Amino acid sequence: MKVKTVLIKNAKIVNEGRIFEGDILIEGEFIKEVADSISAKTSDVVVIDVEGSYVFPGVIDDQVHFREPGLTHKGTIASESKAAVAGGITSFIEMPNTSPQTTTIEKLEEKFEIAANTSYANYSFMFGGTNTNLDEILKVDSKNVAGLKLFLGSSTGDMLVDNTEVLENIFKSTDLLISVHCEDEATIKQNLEAHIQKYGNDIPMACHPIIRSEEACYISSSKAIELAKKTGARLHVFHVSTAKETKLFTNKIPLKDKKITAEVCIHHLWFSDEDYEKKGTLIKWNPAVKTANDREELWKALLDDRIDVIATDHAPHTLEEKQNIYTDAPSGGPLVQHALVAMIEAYHKDKISLEKIAEKMCHNPAILFQIEKRGYIKPGYYADLAIVDINSPWTVNKDNILYKCGWSPFENVSFKSRITHTFVNGTLVYKNFKVLNVKAGKRLTFDR
Known part of the structure; x- marks a missing residue:
């Protein structure tokens, strides 16, 4: 089975005490490369241009x-x-x-x-x-x-x-x-x-x-x-x-x-x-x-x-x-x-x-917790990423609350920022208010 490759372009990467503009290349479950500019080498690379949104390691x-x-x-x-x-x-x-x-x-x-x-x-x-x-x-x-x-x-x-x-x-x-x-x-x-x-x-x-x-x-x-x-x-x-x-x-x-x-x-x-x-x-x-x-x-x-x-x-x-x-x-x-x-x-x-x-x-x-290969945006680490548009206001209401209990202490609060994409182990699992029907979670391992 061919490994899926995703290229995130034009990101503001928040990692290890600094913010820098660059691209992130994902191959399969892992981050392959983080650099100022990365080109898609083949036509089957999925390119996501995030246009200056901020990319955090997955929380x-x-x-x-x-x-x-x-x-x-x-x-x-x-x-x-x-x-x-x-x-x-x-x-x-x-x-x-x-x-x-x-x-x-x-x-x-x-x-x-x-x-x-x-x-x-x-x-x-x-x-x-x-x-x-x-x-x-x-x-x-x-x-x-x-x-x-x-x-x-x-x-x-x-x-x-x-x-x-x-x-x-x-x-x-x-x-x-x-x-x-x-x-x-x-x-x-x-x-x-x-x-x-x-x-x-x-x-x-x-x-x-x-x-x-x-x-x-x-x-x-x-x-x-x-x-x-x-x-x-x-x-x-x-x-x-x-x-x-x-x-x-x-x-x-x-x-x-x-x-x-x-x-x-x-x-x-x-x-x-x-x-x-x-x-x-x-x-x-x-x-x-x-x-x-x-x-x-x-x-x-x-x-x-x-x-x-x-x-x-x-x-x-x-x-x-x-x-x-x-x-x-x-x-x-x-x-x-x-x-x-x-x-x-x-x-x-x-x-x-x-x-x-x-x-x-x-x-x-x-x-x-000495968690292996997570918590950072680095080559060799799992591609767990949260992409945030920090100037895209939205309001919490019953229609967009996903908890089974159906309520939130933040109901009716307007946030200036929103999560646009979430990757778990290199798989896009969330995009623009929609959780995709894919369960990509894995058991955490510990370097102890």
Whole structure:
């Protein structure tokens, strides 16, 4: 079978801290050449002239909940990966709190099989830790799996790891990268009981960041970091949400040498507690969206490299579920389709450079998780690419939302930029608001 060749002409290539005009030659799944000017050598080369649009490496989202198996009324690997490629996300790492939970090798491989048959984007999965499955954790091959996910607060089933002795054993025993959700359950429980006494179950949404407070986040994340330092474990703190927590991280070590890293999510960079009045439970996340000052300090830590990665924590629920009263409304929301354009909107507002967006959403996840041949626009790397017209306004509405749940916290927001093309492993999977009927995703591999 003849290898398909694609030539992308007249691109503004965003890669490794610079933007330069040039062409990208793709042969089969891989980038063959990146140069100022490349000519099509044969007539069967597919030429795409992007006319000065910006080409980013495909975004790698290190934290998503695609809800399959068991919660497929909210989303599936097919539906949510389809939305992801429409947003320029070409690779995702999915979390273990599905039903059943991904806490055995057997259940992990079942998810890989689903993704192999249905995913539009490249995929890997986190293995889930519990108080009782250390034996299973030790069977996981770190070359084949993204890492280990521990819920140190806010989880489902039996995935809350709250036994201190077990936690230390896990940290000491595994060579997997450990990613953690940090909120102190005892603090949250106390705060919630006080608010239920005052309001009953219909607690005002504005109380969410008071219940799931700065202190709850800091107690948990500082303990996790202390334990990582004590045991030498490789720790990645998901969705940092407070100014106080940003002081726990350093920018004095190159990312490849850091043992303790941090992530911030789109919603914590975009929203603040001032938005609860209008958005209500639609912006109910754990950890909670907090104050405008917290948001400002997260931006500072992101830009000065104390925070290493931008992700989504994409976690869809049905609109019916989200419209329940406070104590019954689940936390989480869908974000993969709008993450990259939301960050480019911040570029338009002079908050961040395009080069920094590529660093935090493409390069750094690849470095941090040691993902093979992805995250950069380089010869020999997989041709995962997101092409962006940064001056092509559009508005998010019900007709163009691709999430299975059918809603977005960005509904009615007008973005100045849009994704025009997405390539996954050299295959065009998305073009101009249409996801093409081709599932080109592959299992991510790791250079460990």
